[in-house]
Amino acid sequence: MAGWIDTHCHLDAPEFAADVAAVRARARERGVVHCVLPAVQVAHFEAVRALAHQFGDSYALGIHPLYVKDALDDDLTRLDAALTEHRDDPRLVAVGEIGLDYFVPELLQSPLRERQEYFYVEQLKLARKHGLPVILHVRRSADMLLKGLRAVGGGQPWQGIAHAFNGSLQQAETFIALGLKLGFGGALTYERAQNLRRLGAELPLEAIVLETDAPDMPPHWLYQTAEQRAAGQAQGRNEPGELPRIAQVLVGLREMDAAELALASHRSACAALPRLAALMDLPGV
Numbered sequence: 001m002a003g004w005i006d007t008h009c010h011l012d013a014p015e016f017a018a019d020v021a022a023v024r025a026r027a028r029e030r031g032v033v034h035c036v037l038p039a040v041q042v043a044h045f046e047a048v049r050a051l052a053h054q055f056g057d058s059y060a061l062g063i064h065p066l067y068v069k070d071a072l073d074d075d076l077t078r079l080d081a082a083l084t085e086h087r088d089d090p091r092l093v094a095v096g097e098i099g100l101d102y103f104v105p106e107l108l109q110s111p112l113r114e115r116q117e118y119f120y121v122e123q124l125k126l127a128r129k130h131g132l133p134v135i136l137h138v139r140r141s142a143d144m145l146l147k148g149l150r151a152v153g154g155g156q157p158w159q160g161i162a163h164a165f166n167g168s169l170q171q172a173e174t175f176i177a178l179g180l181k182l183g184f185g186g187a188l189t190y191e192r193a194q195n196l197r198r199l200g201a202e203l204p205l206e207a208i209v210l211e212t213d214a215p216d217m218p219p220h221w222l223y224q225t226a227e228q229r230a231a232g233q234a235q236g237r238n239e240p241g242e243l244p245r246i247a248q249v250l251v252g253l254r255e256m257d258a259a260e261l262a263l264a265s266h267r268s269a270c271a272a273l274p275r276l277a278a279l280m281d282l283p284g285v
């Protein structure tokens, strides 16, 4: 059976500082052969690069919309320089995590709204300049993200992933038509996520990649309700080792074979991030 690829996890997050090697080893034991580590801010570029090399994984460089508030204008120049410096690193697979967040109220107001839009578009341009795919953060922002892709793409297709996608079928189809894959993860495991589950069940397999977004987006078996948290239970930490169990939920929704999903999602991940294909043949760590 093809191994699982976690196309989105933040192993550089402080939640993993104490035991990242054990977390990665546990994922490997459960069949996760590869993790893609998107950066969220310039200060973490070296961390994701080092972790990807340490574990035989891959990484992306970018400035996440939730980190735009603290980013300097100069950070775009730093990103450009880092993409140039590591252009021959086979483990650098994308520009990401970039995008727009219209869920956090503060980011909806001027001037942060315009600032995140500016950072998004400028980073799309950098992805084009360096010939790299994009890993997109989509939260209530699908239409504006699509607008940016169309404006910067100039009619040429994109490669990459709309991560943690949770929009309409029409938005899904528009991302796919532009060349992107859609990332599905822990959100699928909630029975109330009817719309998302329907998309997971019905979209073509070639359009789907799997991800955990660890340490965030806990699947329902790790989720603590507000009352449980008020009673002192910490929110369950998601980790890449949860991916096979999350994938089983999709297997159930699609009424298909796990090995078939593993193979198809493996292919989709390599199509979204073409440098992954060569990495699969490099010796693991």
Ligand SMILES: [Zn+2]
Pocket: 008, 010, 038, 097, 213
């Ligand atoms: Zn993320």
